[in-house]
Amino acid sequence: MKRISLPLIIAFSLFTIKSNAQVGINTTTPTSTLDIIAKNATGATANVDGLLVPRVDRLRAQSMASVPVSTMIYVNNAVTGTQAGATVNVDAEGYYYFNGTAWVKLHNPSNSTFSSVNIYNTDGSLTGNRIVTQAANTLAFTGTAANAFSVDGTTLSVDAANDRVGIGTTAPGVKLDVAQAIGTSEATQFRIINTSPVATNNTAYMGFNSYNGGGATWALGSIQNSATTTDNNFNILYSSGGLFGKVFTIRPNTGNTGIGTETPQKKLHVNGGLQITNELNVGGNASTAGSAGTTGQVLTSAGASAAPTWQTPAANLNIYNSDGSLTGNRIVTQAANTLAFTGTAVNAFSVDGTTLSVDAANDRVGIGTAAPENKFQVVSTTPTSNRYMLFDAPVSTNSLPILALRNTSPAATGNFSLLGFSNTGPTGGGATWGIGSIRTAGALEEFFIGNSTGSNYIERVRIASNGFVGIGTSAPTNTLHINGTNPLRLEGLQTASGKTGTLVVNSTGVVQSQTSSNISAVRASGTITITVNNTFTNIGTTAETFDNLNEFASNTFTASATGLYKVDFVGNFPQRANTEDNGDGYLSLLRVSLNGAQFGLTSNMKVPLPETSGGPSSISNTHSTVVKMNAGDTLTFDGLSFGSTPASTNIVASFALNIVRID
Structure with missing residues (x-):
């Protein structure tokens, strides 16, 4: 006999299964695949309503196999098992779903019962490579700790407390501190590489500046002598604003060292002066010091391939008490020692008279003069040669200056x-x-x-x-x-083959182009209909042939700018039969008014009777004048007949009006 559980029967009684495979619990009308309605949706009952998903510990979740995607569980113990594999994200109690690879936390920071886990409150392990796409955004870390930011312990350490960076150390002692326990190994701790294809004159330099601004003053590094990778010199270089000059050179194969020369011929080759402030040892060998001589001895050559020796001179002559002449080329090997001349005279130090002169009294340097008047003065007495030349790099397409002048005073308006x-001579101020x-x-x-x-x-x-x-x-x-009196003069102007416009100067002095389309010009025509004798009548409806600046409307011209305007007002008055105008014709008049007041005289013209042998025609009356107008001034136009009888038959005269600015 089969046993039927009563709770199971009761549970199934709560189910409603619709024909479309939707299941309802506590509802007969499920609206989704599974629709659960609370038994007590409202009220104060203490009965529990909700959904309980399977509760397992982390070890059980880690041990599950073939888990379908979207499976949900509640982890009630995050201590068992390990945070790896499928449970790499399980670090706290809570709800998780399976994404096909690992259990993923259902994250709801607004009301979750577990902490929101992120880089700000929890350590973690990346599950794969990550890329932060910044676009135009910045990513900044602001810290105050000594080891505020680090990668792999000592591989990279940023000391935010002291503004230092350490490589190989978490306690950098300087701005950039590179530390490595290499013992007696010849491995380098810091390397500069030129990644261009190997070629002659390729460089790999490190620059140094003791001030904040401009390019590097000093540099050291290597330069290729050829395309052979190992054929490169070691150099120390200096720049005072232009190209680097090679101050110190070591050749790769011979070990020859040059100061002031790129091609040292001996272990130490100094091309220039030398100052020695301690003993000078000659002779000896690789493990034995040479002789320093005794006080007053001089160094005497022993010939080729032999060390010089100290000899006692016949007399004590030197630069401090006697002038002298060099018997050959001399080199001062300074090593790490300096050679300084301290003077107070105007021409304290010089080479060949005026070739180079140092004015120690005024802190000036002269080339070609023994009395420089400025910080650096070059004087040439050979007018056919270049006095001063600057050379840029052989290939240079950047916009950096070859020579830069800088005022080192504090920045201020007017600096x-x-x-x-100047062409005033060597002493011209x-x-x-x-x-x-x-x-x-x-x-x-x-x-x-x-x-x-x-x-x-x-x-x-x-x-x-x-x-x-x-x-x-x-x-x-x-x-x-x-800006100036008669500021512009043009000579040698050529005759133009065609004219497209005229240059004019506006009221503010700005030169502008004036053409036939932008000059102030109006041509209009129409009729004057006179109905009353001896009474001025405004011109009637007009037709505009052109009005470049839209200055004419109805019978009024309004000037857009101050200037001189040429006005031609022409009226054609008709001859009439002897039955009109008392049988003796009439007098026609034209008037131009400026701002409502008559301007100048009116023009008048007698209109006689027509010839007895011909029909009537028109008599032209022309009123021409030049008017000085200000911007906004107006001109109006009207006509009049005198000795006429227009009341019986109106006098209709056609007119033409031309206005052009001429200044």
């Missing part, structure tokens, strides 16, 4: 940085002309050209930061702005 020019930049309000740099007649520079040309050029003005308002 200058100028290059001066300051520069007559100066070009360079001037600092303006708003921290802008503008270009300046000026000359001096004995004191301060007089500004002649200004190029503003927006590209406007000013001559005679420091504040140009146009692409070219000239």
Whole structure:
């Protein structure tokens, strides 16, 4: 006999299964695949309503196999098992669903009963490679700890407390501290590589600057002598603003070291002066010190391939007490020692008279002069040769200057940085002309050209930061702005083959193009219908042939700008039969009014009777004048007949009106 559980029967009684495979619990009308209605949806009953999913510990979740995607469980113990494999995300009690690879936490930070796990409150392990796509956004870490940010312990450490970076150490002692326990190994701890294809003159340099600005002053590194990878020199270089000069060179195969030469011929080759401030040992060998000689001895050559020796001279002659002549080329090997001359005279140190002169009294250097008047002065006595040349790199397509001048005073409006020019001779005082930049309000740099007649520079040309050029003005308002009496003169102008317009100057001095389409010009025509004798009548309906600036309306012309205007007002008055106008014709008059008042005289013309042998025609009456008008002034036009009888038969006269600005 089969046993039937009563609770199962009761449970099935709560189910309703519709024909479309929808199941309802506590409802006969399920609206989804499974629709559960609370037994007690409202009220204060203590009975529990809800859905209980399977509750398992992490070990059980980790052990499940062939789990269907979207399976849901509740992990009630996150200590058992390990946080790896399918349970890599299980680190706390809570609801999880299976995504096909691992159990994923149902995350609801607004009302979850477990902590929101993220990088800000919990350590974790990446499950795969991650890429942060920043686009135009920045990613910044702000810390105050000594080891605020690190990668793999000591591989990279950022000391935010002291603004330092450590590589190989979590306690960097300087701005960039590279540490590695390499013992007696020859492995390098820091390397600079030029990744371009190997070629002659390729460089790999490290630069040094003791001030904040400009390019590196000193550099050290290697330069390729050929396409052979191991054929490269080691150099120490210096730049005062242009190309680097090689101060120190070590050849790769011989180990020869050069100071002032790129091709050292011996273990130490100094091309230039040498100062020795301690003993000089000669002779000896690789493990034995040579002789330093005794006080007063001089070094004497022993010939090729032999060490020199110290000899006692016949007399004590040296640079400090006697002039002398070199008997051959001399090299001062300084090593790490300096060679300094401290003087107070104007020409404290010189080479070949004026070839090079150092003015220690005024801190100046002269080339071609023994009395420099500026910080650096070059004087040439050979007018057919270049006096001063700067050479750029063999291939250079950047916009960096070859020579830069900088005013090191605190930045302020009105500061200058100028290059001066003068043809007043070697002792002619300051520069007559100066070009360079001037600092303006708003921290802008503008270009300046000026000359001096004995004191301060007089500004002649200004190029503003927006590209406007000013001559005679420091504040140009146009692409070219000239301020002065009769500021522009053009010579050598050629006759144009065709004319497209005329250059005119407006009231503010701006030069503009004037053509037939933008000059003030009006041509209009119409009729004057006179109905009353000896009474001026306005011109009637007009037809405009052209009105370039829309200045004419009805019978009124309104000037758009101040100027001289040529006016031609022509009326054609008809001859009439001897039965009109008392049988002797009539007098026609035309009038021009400026701002409502008659301007000048009226023009009048007798209209006689028609010839007895012909029919009536028209008599032209022309009123021509020149009017000086201000912008906004108006002209009106009317006509009159005198000695006529227009009341019986109106006098209808056609007219033509021409107005042109002529200034």
